[in-house]
Amino acid sequence: GENVEQHPSTLSVQEGDSAVIKCTYSDSASNYFPWYKQELGKGPQLIIDIRSNVGEKKDQRIAVTLNKTAKHFSLHITETQPEDSAVYFCAARGGFKTIFGAGTRLFVKA
Amino acid sequence: GAGVSQSPSNKVTEKGKDVELRCDPISGHTALYWYRQSLGQGLEFLIYFQGNSAPDKSGLPSDRFSAERTGGSVSTLTIQRTQQEDSAVYLCASSGQARALDTQYFGPGTRLTVL
Numbered sequence: 001g002e003n004v005e006q007h008p009s010t011l012s013v014q015e016g017d018s019a020v021i022k023c024t025y026s027d028s029a030s031n032y033f034p035w036y037k038q039e040l041g042k043g044p045q046l047i048i049d050i051r052s053n054v055g056e057k058k059d060q061r062i063a064v065t066l067n068k069t070a071k072h073f074s075l076h077i078t079e080t081q082p083e084d085s086a087v088y089f090c091a092a093r094g095g096f097k098t099i100f101g102a103g104t105r106l107f108v109k110a
Numbered sequence: 111g112a113g114v115s116q117s118p119s120n121k122v123t124e125k126g127k128d129v130e131l132r133c134d135p136i137s138g139h140t141a142l143y144w145y146r147q148s149l150g151q152g153l154e155f156l157i158y159f160q161g162n163s164a165p166d167k168s169g170l171p172s173d174r175f176s177a178e179r180t181g182g183s184v185s186t187l188t189i190q191r192t193q194q195e196d197s198a199v200y201l202c203a204s205s206g207q208a209r210a211l212d213t214q215y216f217g218p219g220t221r222l223t224v225l
Contacts, residue, residue, distance in 0.1 A: 006152075034213065034214075036216075041218070042218055042219075043114070043201055043203075043216035043217050043218045043219050044153070044201070044216045045216070046213055046214075046215070049213065089152060089153065096141070096158055096160075096165070096166065097155055097158070097166070098143075098155065098214065099155070100145075100152045100153040101152055102151060102152040103150075103151070103152050
């Protein structure tokens with residue numbers, strides 16, 4: 001069945017450094033790839049997304065890249081801040097169903 | 111409304127009891143989704159609604175789980191004869207349409223604990 005693998009499961013960086021989270025999907029029909037940030041006790045919040053006809057998208061300190069041939073997509077956070085600490089989920093969608101990765105717990109040390 | 115709301119925020123129940131979880135989607139959103147998130151895990155798809163219809167119920171873990179949506183708005187997820195393995199956070203999301211490119215907006219979740 002459809003699957004999304006996400007790595008690493010835990011990531012610790014120093015404030016100001018960059019963080020990269022990588023995902024791989026299996027369903028070649030996937031054409032929409034959102035990224036969500038989940039803080040403790042809250043639901044996931046969309047932070048950025050990318051469609052299959054685009055290879056890269058940037059929004060301030062956050063960027064996503066997509067390689068459809070390799071079925072890889074990545075989240076890049078630059079100049080990390082303590083408030084970036086949270087769990088991040090990648091997801092892939094090809095129809096009504098969104099398949100989520102297992103999540104990456106990001107710690108940004110001040 | 112301003113966002114997706116869910117109630118209750120926390121529910122503690124005894125094994126074998128039935129529970130009902132409620133989701134109020136964003137006003138005007140026709141698609142509604144239920145997910146389950148076990149501790150430290152990702153999101154497991156349960157069911158989605160387009161309007162009041164649920165085209166795919168294959169994500170429901172067992173026949174103890176059911177969901178309905180009335181008036182194209184509020185949805186209720188019911189778990190009968192709860193088991194300890196049902197303990198999780200149940201998340202609801204809504205989107206304008208159940209199309210591939212429509213963004214899903216999540217509620218805060220209901221944390222269910224089965225003793």
